[in-house]
Amino acid sequence: MKALALLVVVITGVMLIYAGQDLPPFGDPNTDMYQHRMTQRFIECSDTESGVPNIVTALLANYRGYDTLGETTVIFTAGMAVMLLLRRRET
Amino acid sequence: MSRIQESVIIRTVVRIMVPFIELFALYVIMHGSSGPGGGFQGGVIFGAAIILYAMIYGIAEGKKKMSDALDKILASTGLTIYAGTGLLCLFFGGMFLQYGAVPLLPDNPAKVAALLIDLVEIGIGTTVAAVMISLFFDVSPPESEEGELPGYEGVD
Amino acid sequence: MTGIIDVVYAEYNYWIYVTLMMIGFYAMIAKKNLIKKVIGANIFQTAIFLFYVSLADITGGTAPILVGGHGGEHVEHAADVIYTNPVPHCLILTAIVVSVSTTAVALALIIRIYNEYGSLDEDVILAARKSLQPEFSEYARQKEVIDDGGI
Secondary structure, eight states: OHHHHHHHHHHHHHHHHHHHTTSOOTTOSOSHHHHSHHHHHHHHHHHHHHOOSBHHHHIIIIITHHHHHHHHHHHHHHHHHHHHHHOOOOO | OOHHHHOHHHHHHHHHHHHHHHHHHHHHHHGGGTSSOOHHHHHHHHHHHHHHHHHHHOHHHHHHHSOHHHHHHHHHHHHHHHHHHHHHHHHTTSOTTOGGGSTTSTTOHHHHHHHHHHHHHHHHHHHHHHHHHHHHHHHSOOOOTTSOOTTOTTOO | OHHHHHHHHHTHHHHHHHHHHHHHHHHHHHOOBHHHHHHHHHHHHHHHHHHHHHHHOOTTOBOSBOTTTTTTTTSTTGGGOOBOOHHHHHHHHHHHHHHHHHHHHHHHHHHHHHHHHSOOBHHHHHHHHHHHOGGGSHHHHHHHHHHHHHO
């Protein structure tokens, strides 16, 4: 059983490394991901549109504000779920 | 009560450190718009301060500082602050969470957005801190009569 | 031989993330202890965080916080500063929160399972479940499927 698991793990790892050869080199600025106009726009316009110097906060709270609201709901729901699972009733 | 909890050094250091950790948490939350930080990080630090206090002084003592009812109220208050900010923007004719629509400073919508982002971060921090503390209190084992944690008798 | 070393060195972040991810994956599928499975899932998630954050890195770039605050007018060469990619950082902030939530719920479920069955071993729990509730056993389920097919 452990040998089968190890075989699956090794095959998956080799496939991931093979697929990784097509990904850009480490620290390369000339990738599509960095030169994409949305990324450049976030870097250039976040100060004038959101008024905060931290671009990650501007992305998190302004451009992706709806997503962060859902994320806060996720952690709230997890807290409530743990409370329902583990809290003992006072009888 | 284990030997770590009885140690005078640890009890004193924790009692001195907890206010400073809480102050640092508030700094991280409010500094989230102009530097590294934000609501999630600051909320976790704030929760860690209360958890540290409860670990050393006992669960019952920790629940005096942060009761279960207060936990629930704070967790839902933070989420309400966030959603209320979005609804405020709807009220003033913008889209949901379009901060610039709120006419606090009509000539500078970016400044309004920065202020409301800080408000949103406070809401996130409140929820995260309350949920972290309630997770710790829920997972911790119930204390027996002597105040000893069951299952930890042999561990120093 | 130097060709292989160059290939590995140019993309060593991928090799590290694949190694970490496979350690977590092995723990998830080969370990019988439920806590060890949760630890494996956490290592797996950490590997994905590392992958995304390493994708965001730019050689010579600074953190994505505007130099000199608002506008950066009073900083020399503020327009020449290279910032790392902020988008993966934001995505990973989301993913870390989801990771914390799933870990909390998984540990709470494991505590309930331990209180119910007195064990964290997968085989023991499955055997106990089979003897306590025979209608959930694999045999009964297959038999039911065959009966339904017959009707």
